[in-house]
Amino acid sequence: xxxLRPLALALLLACGREPAPSWVxxxxxxxxxxxxxxxxxxxxxxxxxxxxxxxxxEWLAAPALAGRAAGSAGGATARAGLEAVLxxxxxxxxxxxxxxxxxxxxxxxxxxxxxxxxxxxxxxxxMLAAHYDHLGVHGETSYLGADDNASGVAVLLEVGRRIAARxxxxxxxxxxxxxxxxxxxxxPAMGSNYWVAHPTVPRGQLVAMLCxxxxxxxxxxxxxxxxxxxxxxxxxxxxxxxxxEPRLVTRSMHLGLxxxxxxxxxxxxxxxxFFAERTPLLFFTSGRSPHYHRASDLPETxxxxxxxxxxxxxxxxxxxxxxxxERPGWREAQPVTxxxxxxxxxxxxxxxxxxxxxxxxxxxxxxxRADLATLRRLASVGPETPLAPADAQAVIAASLRAQxxxxxxxxxxxxxxxxx
Numbered sequence: 001x002x003x004l005r006p007l008a009l010a011l012l013l014a015c016g017r018e019p020a021p022s023w024v025x026x027x028x029x030x031x032x033x034x035x036x037x038x039x040x041x042x043x044x045x046x047x048x049x050x051x052x053x054x055x056x057x058e059w060l061a062a063p064a065l066a067g068r069a070a071g072s073a074g075g076a077t078a079r080a081g082l083e084a085v086l087x088x089x090x091x092x093x094x095x096x097x098x099x100x101x102x103x104x105x106x107x108x109x110x111x112x113x114x115x116x117x118x119x120x121x122x123x124x125x126x127m128l129a130a131h132y133d134h135l136g137v138h139g140e141t142s143y144l145g146a147d148d149n150a151s152g153v154a155v156l157l158e159v160g161r162r163i164a165a166r167x168x169x170x171x172x173x174x175x176x177x178x179x180x181x182x183x184x185x186x187x188p189a190m191g192s193n194y195w196v197a198h199p200t201v202p203r204g205q206l207v208a209m210l211c212x213x214x215x216x217x218x219x220x221x222x223x224x225x226x227x228x229x230x231x232x233x234x235x236x237x238x239x240x241x242x243x244x245e246p247r248l249v250t251r252s253m254h255l256g257l258x259x260x261x262x263x264x265x266x267x268x269x270x271x272x273x274f275f276a277e278r279t280p281l282l283f284f285t286s287g288r289s290p291h292y293h294r295a296s297d298l299p300e301t302x303x304x305x306x307x308x309x310x311x312x313x314x315x316x317x318x319x320x321x322x323x324x325x326e327r328p329g330w331r332e333a334q335p336v337t338x339x340x341x342x343x344x345x346x347x348x349x350x351x352x353x354x355x356x357x358x359x360x361x362x363x364x365x366x367x368x369r370a371d372l373a374t375l376r377r378l379a380s381v382g383p384e385t386p387l388a389p390a391d392a393q394a395v396i397a398a399s400l401r402a403q404x405x406x407x408x409x410x411x412x413x414x415x416x417x418x419x420x
Contacts, residue, residue, distance in 0.1 A: 069136025
């Protein structure tokens with residue numbers, strides 16, 4: 001993705017690109033709140049609890065797994081552990097040849113199936129996915145990947161536990177994808193791309209896909225920033241789970257606000273291959289924390305109460321789609337709306353507050369104030385009202401500036417961001 005640098009590196013919600021600069025060194029080791037042992041021990045914690053989520057993250061992001069690079073020994077250890085716990089949950093195999101895995105050019109996907117409870121809809125499948133690989137070791141630096149993406153896998157496993165105990169009407173395919181990170185990223189060898197080309201369930205039976213990446217961090221220190229639910233514009237059925245999670249602010253956002261780059265649309269996680277195939281989808285993310293693709297992306301940096309709340313949100317959306325009386329369909333018209341302007345305005349207002357991000361003050365403050373005024377004006381048309389193309393582009397431009405500002409200065413200096 002060199003042709004898009006530095007813009008692509010600056011994208012706040014980009015979820016799997018290049019390692020941090022080679023000069024970054026690991027911080028001193030800190031004592032874990034809980035020793036990392038067998039992943040099966042995590043099943044002793046209450047389902048969906050912060051303790052269980054911490055247990056999964058500490059196992060996947062342990063030094064012994066060395067960052068879980070695709071094709072590495074640490075990746076193989078993670079894969080074996082995932083298969084073992086999915087068996088323990090009494091989930092059936094969802095891979096090739098009645099197994100739990102699907103071999104890739106490097107590494108393997110891990111797949112398990114929960115059969116639907118309604119015989120009339122059980123042949124239809126909703127996929128719940130997160131990639132389990134990370135960057136591995138580069139030179140002297142280990143990238144252990146707690147948020148990227150042990151956090152997403154932790155939610156995957158906890159929702160999987162609940163689904164196994166009480167299946168929805170449609171079947172659910174639990175997919176732990178490998179090879180999302182470079183060098184396989186955006187290539188046919190990327191785990192999600194490979195699955196779409198070689199599906200382990202008939203493609204016509206897949207009715208929706210939910211993807212998770214970067215679930216446990218916050219955009220800036222000192223504040224629990226929202227969980228973003230993206231891609232709702234792809235689903236023809238209106239509505240949603242119709243609940244609120246009191247522990248966590250959840251915001252809907254159009255995928256185009258992070259994927260409509262100057263060089264063309266580009267997906268930043270495993271949902272991309274499914275979007276290209278016109279599969280209705282949702283993408284859940286907390287966005288890039290300051291530890292994204294850094295050696296400091298360690299288990300102690302995550303917000304486990306937030307992760308527990310996110311598990312409730314993801315499960316609710318999954319059950320909504322899996323229990324719908326009608327099959328979810330692909331929505332052809334996907335305009336940016338007033339609701340998207342509101343979501344982005346809320347982010348800018350929080351980021352530029354005294355408790356927000358320092359990047360939104362000082363040099364950037366006048367531009368942010370102008371963007372905020374524009375967004376509030378566009379939001380006033382109403383949440384469901386499609387924006388005119390020029391207004392939609394103004395929202396996308398403001399989003400790219402915000403993402404750029406929230407990236408570390410060594411990736412995207414403030415002055416560069418303000419030229420977007």
